[in-house]
Amino acid sequence: MIIIGIAGGTGSGKTTVVKRIVESLPEGSVAVIPQDSYYNDQSDMPLEERKKTNFDHPDAFEWSLLAHHINELREGRSIEQPTYSYITSTRLEETVHVEPREVVIVEGIMALYDKSMRDLMDIKIFVDAGPDERLLRVITRDIAERGHPLEMLIDKYRNILKPMHDEFIEPTKQYADIIIPNGGHNVKAIEMVRLFIQQCLDKQ
16 A cells, blocks of 8 residues: 655645546545545534634644544555535534545645654655645635635635745645645646556555
């Protein structure tokens, strides 16, 4: 089994990179673990308090559960991955059954933040994009998918996304084995990653 961590700022193109990698490998050979699924369960808190959650801070994640699940997959055991709702700002009762696969991808803004998580990874990737590009992608996505007003998104970027990115996400680039500029548009870089993964699989 190969465990791959894919990190990068919000709107950097991580999801597209993951999709391209999954599409390039044999069907059924990859399990994707979104870090977003491991935000803390806040069901014991009032809704108004939950809505104040800073989703771009390391404290928002249940790191121990994520590490436990990655270890379980590595040992050949299936897991019940939690699901998270941004609407209610807490976990849902439903879980996602995940079986061990040849390749396990952990994808999220802070996938490379925690050392114990990094130590479990065979390949560490940072998806890079300029701040203007990331802002435009966040605005486009959140208006279309979440109905957020433009003014609110700009305010959120200035006060939360940018400072949290600069403090917690950008520094994790130093831990990456591979940096992919321009996200999912970087076809050559993704092909190089695919070839490297295939070589690792062939050696096993």
